[in-house]
Amino acid sequence: MAATPQAQTNTPGGPALGASAAPATPVAAAATPARYVVSQAQSLQRLGDQVFQRVEKINSEVLALIYGSMVVQILKDVDGNVDEANTQLEKMGFNIGIRLVEEFLAKSGLGAKCNVGKDHFFADTAEIIAKVAFKMFLGVTCSVNYIQSAAPAPLGKGAASGMDASGKAGIGADATATGAAAIREYALIMDENPLADFVEVPEQYAGKLSYSNILCGVIRGALEMLQLKVECRFVRDVLQGHDTNEIRVVLKEILSDSGPAGGGD
Amino acid sequence: VSCATRMASVVACVAVVGKNNNPLFIRAFREQEDKLKFHYIVHTSLDVVEEKISQSQHVAPSPNSKVTEMYLGLLFPTEDHKVYGYTTCTKNKFILVLEENELKDAHMRQFFTRFHSLFADAVSSPFYSYDRRITSRRFDAEVDKLCASFTKNGMP
Secondary structure (H helix, E strand, O other), X not given: OOOOHHHHHHOOOHHHHHHHOOOOOHHHHHHOHHHHHHHHHXXXXXXXXXXXXXXXXXXXXXXXXXXXXXXXXHHHHOOOOHHHXXXXXXXXXXXXXXXXHHHHHHHHOHHHHOOOOOOOHHHHHHHHHHHHHHHHHHOOOOEEEEEEOOOOOOOOOOOOOEOOOOXXXXXXXXXXXXXHHHOOEEEEEEOOOHHHOOOOOOHHHOOXXXXXXXXXXXXXXXXXXXXXXXXXXXXXXXXXXXXXXXEEEEEEEEOOOOOOOOOOO | OOOOXXXXXXXXXXXXXXXXXXXXXXXXXXXXXXXXXHHHHHHHHHHHXXXXXXXXXXXXXXXXXXXXXXXXXXXXXXXXXEEEEEEOOOOOEEEEEEOOOOOOHHHHHHHHHHHHHXXXXXXXOOOOOOOXXXXXXXXXXXXXXXXXXXXXXXXX
């Protein structure tokens, strides 16, 4: 992800960002995936804070109340069928995501930096979503866990998902040049969920309702517009009694230029 | 009350009553007393609440009346307890049954203000149907904590 001169002038917070975008060439970046990812995360965090300051904001209570009444209404509409409600929320999110991604890329200035089609692009999206997108639209940041899988790349880690409890890049010390490219799955850990303020899920839906499922849809829609077909779901949810919120994003397919199914399902 | 060195809570019972005088929440803290007795106390106190509300409406509003209109003060004393009331502008009423005698007005107001804030949080859940019984477990826990901290010397 080399910083081009155009990219620097497009982002008013340019000097700070440009100075720390360390890797000079894509080849050098791929050769040291662990360091690359960490420095990228820091500069993205700064970008996220800058963009957050510039965008208009609304009261988070208002957002929580609006979203809450929408979830309750959907549950009524589907006669309490929780799985259907989860699907509806995800679909709504998808329709939001395909539009939101344009706004995001324009406002954040990352449009010029998105190496759509590059092997490691999926791994890049993790920190971008966690540090910039979440900050810009929800005012909170997430931390990222990369899930190592038994990937085609010669990583030598036989077992599947090795989750790094410390939260940052779980890429092992012996990662090779294709480390970042082999990432097929990552987790976004969200400690604060502004959509879920004041919410207590009643017994009949407890454990089944994925209350903030709209977020999963938004991520899926946004990534599909960037040629990445993913599956996105909550694996841990504070409203279901877990200690934190975790969204798992799994890459299913890199779409060719024939384009995604536009307009939503 | 008790000879324990730790300050005991003076709250015997706290209740929330809706605008149609329907009980939304009743929590009694004295195991040895009959819970029904507290239901009865709360119910009879509602008459006094209505009286006080209509009284304050007849009096010309003074610059300070906005604050005092919510806090109704001592509703009536029984042989063991004193009952205090507080009404919100949405006609929800909070009833507090205490065991202690010498309590400052300021403590009562402080309790009710905090209780009002907990009530607002509980009611803000989208799954709460308005004017129905409050079933929020978080509300239960927070109310327990709040009442436990309300001792002879007020609250921290």
